[in-house]
Amino acid sequence: MFDCSDQVLLLAVGLSVGLLLLVVLMILTMCCLRMKKKKQGQYQELISTVPSVPSHSAPVIPVSQGVSARPDEIPFSLPPRFIPQITGFLRNDENKENENEKRMTADAQRDILAHRGSLSVRSWYPVGSVLTGLYSVTPLNEVVPPPLGMATRLCFSVEYRHSSEQLVVSLLRLSNLLPQFHSNLTLVELRLLPDDRRPRQAKARGTGPDPEFNDCLIFQVSAVCVLRSTLTMCVLSVEKDAKRHAVGRVLFPLEGELGQAGRVLWRDLDPEEETQCSELGDVQISLSYSSSLQRLSVVVLRARGLQLVTEAGVCVQVSLQIHTQMVKTKRSCVMKGEQDPIFNYRMTFKLRPQHLDDACLRFQLQQPNDSCSDSPALLGVLVLGPFMYARGLQLQHWMDMINKAQEPVKLWHRLGTAI
Template identity: 25%
Template structure:
């Protein structure tokens, strides 16, 4: 009885035995049973059955590898055939001559500025209007765009007409931008007979407080080629700066300091440079005007035999806050010329009626009270400054005939 039970349990625990009956309920043992019968049925002398598993596995790996190689080769040929010829890149790594890659294949960033030389200096928006009654041309300097500079700049502009020597309009300085919005208008007296030969000149500069200003571009527009019968407003391309700079009368460096509590205005005249070598005994006059009338004045000591006189002299004027908006400050460089007469070389006008850099210097002084603000200024023509101040020029004294 126990033997029968063990045999029954053995049959139940060993479903892979060859003596087990094959019925519908023995589905999971069908495949292993067939595998065990293959060596005995096909080749009884093959040896252990694990060799058959290794052979089948190696054949499967070899077949899959062959299929993958065929697919990769087909895809590579198909992609190579569809590539257009104009998109093929030229490799210059194997070239053994002195030709470099950036000379033959420039970068994409260099293609746009290198293709057009006029684009790299930027552009300028101007409006032109001519009044035939007053014979004046009104130039509206609107804005500039895409100026060329390293990083940002502090641009300002000079506007002049070739037929009016010594007459120039200077805009205020715009800080930290390459697309300044000027929105300034200036007028020049140009008779109709001089319009065909007159040229409008606009120069853009990068302001530097203590060094030479750097040019940013220039526009020269012949007025004879422009139809001034109507108001014109359009963009103009800037060109490279001119090789010849406008006539300079020199520069003057001074500092301004205003204390609102005491009403003291301190002017420190530091130095001048770029004066005419033919001048002698240069000195600086400081003049305050109140409501377009002469109010207070002073002057520095004279310096002989130098085109770069160094003064470093301070002057204090009492100006109440209530009168500050009605005050004009004029600094003039005087020197003795060839005729042994002392004449003004150039002037700088500061105050609410000033323009350009002097107006910016005056505004910086008011914005930073109790702090000295120093800056270089280009000297302007004395007649131009007197015209702004509405001063009448002095008539020369008649000398008696000998």
């Protein structure tokens, strides 16, 4: 067993050896750091990544700051190359090596400019010019007819906010407007059928073939009613003397269209006058109403594309109906043997304002038979009225008549079969 003196001796020897090893390790570490720092201070030549210019290549013309490009060219330049600088705390004995390194870096930068083959303009490197003739743009003031087969289109988006029960319609732009409307002001009247009688109006920011709107219109409607509603957008062209021309309209049923809120939609306009004939033919009607006189004025202007059964001629019968009661019926004279007859048949009906939501007009185009006992041949039927009786353009025509007091509203309608 060791006594206390031996234990003290062993502890002293162990501490001495540990301190000696620690001193040796510190000396080696300092030597390694000094050698590494000396290697970093030395300049190492890098292999240039810039390809050499062949001796037989065409010389590059230097570009000076005073030279400007031609009107049909756009100068194209590259920004200067960024060369990072090494900063740090250097010792006094290494200042000379640092100065040599900076001088070599400057020489390398000049070599790069020489390899590029052109002089710099305000520290930018010109590499050529862009020919503007390759990217010709039609002037804004030039009227260009729409491409063949392209209809006038309306761009918009629809979103329903359940928290506030608001239908938000963003009207964006109109595309491919007909040339005769380019210089006019463009308006769009929006209405939510069947309950909304007061139209919202949006005015284009400018003129031309593609007028822009960027308007946001809000309709207050419940979540139950919005799915049964139809958004109608009527595009109008207004001349300088305030005369309006109907360009076309978009009927947008909201049922099934509110799933992807806020998406951009494009819809073709249904033209007012150039619509193609339906299978049974079309008829043009003019309506106007005076609330003060309680008078409903109807004009059957003309028809087109009728499928005649005989050569007996064509007549039109107009009936005013309130609920299920037939109030009054009038019939025009017979137009002989014409597939596109012009009637210009005018009539008036007595109708109180409180019956505007309960009444409708029923039009029947008929061909009379030679025998008075036989009923006439029915060519087509049309019903104009409120939401109780009509949808689409037929409903829109009735609503326009109510909102435009004492102003005739003229539209083409397709004939249908009798129910």
